[in-house]
Amino acid sequence: MEQSALTQLKERGAPPGVPRAAPAPQARRRRHVWPRVWHFLSFGAPGVLVYVCFVLAPIGISFWYSLTNYNPFNPPISYVGFDNYVLLFQDNEFLTALKITSILTAIVVVVPNVLGLGVALLLDRPGWLYNALRSVFFTPVILSSVVVSIIWSRLLDNDGPLNAFLRVVGLDPPGWLSDPDVAIYSLASIVCWQMLGFCVVVYLAGLQGVPTELLEAAEIDGAGPVRRFRAVTWPLLAPALTINTVVLLISAFKTYDYVKVITNGGPGAGATATIAFNVLATGFDANHVGYASAMAIVMLLIVAVVTAVVLKLLQRREVDL
Known part of the structure; x- marks a missing residue:
């Protein structure tokens, strides 16, 4: 009888004040790992595995080399600690290269962003003509940087077509690639020209993602074109601005091939020599691999820190739809 009463209480639920029997413990299911x-x-x-072999491992090897006086043609290898880094920031050649790289990066980040946004606003229209123009602006992006460098070095040559045209119209052409004060800006202009199409395509993608309902609502409220752009379009282009800025920043800071083909670091004493150019010249021409590795590690740290800060600041502007 007691057993049947307990069974009925379990089925109907115990009345208030009567403690229920604790459920029988169940064995935990082991997750199959x-x-x-x-x-x-x-x-x-x-x-x-690919990332470790081709990214992390080379960085680790370069860092180890930077702590030595490694020269493949002058063994043995000696551990020097951080002497290469101390010497690096006392080297006027490296400090000049850092200055040149910073100027080049600032120009390449700002100019294609501004011009790319303007061109994207002009091409954000339907029609076959605008589709063709988009292809024209994007064509330089798919060209090799070496090909672009050769083309522009011919155009900017002292006897090139650009200088010939300036002489015809009565102007005295500057030394685009031979004047130390002008060469860095000529080099930056070439990089900007090639990267312009990339910025245009990214901004066009952002413009086509702007909801028309928001623009129509702003127009109904009496906002003009400039006001609509500032209040609606520009905030929604924040992800496109982030992508363009980060890509341009990294690309400009590691510029090497343009410098090698067009000016070879000149004219003069390193007027256009970037950090990447000095790394390869020191490591492969002078065979000071340890010192060149220290340059590369410093450049990596600068790019990583600056990119992280810029990315953090720009992501604050992004709007979630």
Whole structure:
């Protein structure tokens, strides 16, 4: 009888004041770990392995070399600690290269962003003509930087077509690539010309993602074109601005091929020599691999810190729709 009464109480629920019997403990199901590990190894490991082999491992090897006086033609290797880094910031050649790289990066980040936004606003219209113009502006992006450098070095040559045209109209052409005060700006203009199409395409993608309802609502409220751009379009282009700025920043800071082909670091004493140019010249021409590795590590740290700060600041402006 007692057993049947307890069974009925369990089925109907115990009345208030009567404690219920504690449920029988159930054995925890063990999560099978090995299928998840195998899943990761099957899909993630190849990518991680490639990243480790071609990114992390070279960085680690370069850092080790930067702590030595490694010269492949003058063994043995000696550990020098951070002497290369101390010497680096006392080297006028490196400090000049840092200044040149900073000027080049500032120009390349600002000019294509501004011009790219203007061109994108002009091309943000339907029609075959505007589609063709988009292709024209994007064509320089797919060209090799070496090809672009050769073309522009011919155009800006002292006897090139640009100087010939300036002489015809009665102007005295400057030394685009031979004047130390002008060469860095000529070089930056070439990089801006090639990167302009990339910025145009990214801004066009952002413009086509702006909801027409917001623009129509702003127009109904009496906002003019400038006001609509400032209040609606520009805030929604923040992700496009972030992408363009970060890509231009990284690309400009590691500029090497333009300098090598067009000016070879000149004219004069390193008037256009960037940090990347000095790294390869020191490591492969002078064979001071340890010192060049220290330059590369410093450049990596500068790019990483500046990119992280810029990315953090620009992401604050992004608007979630």
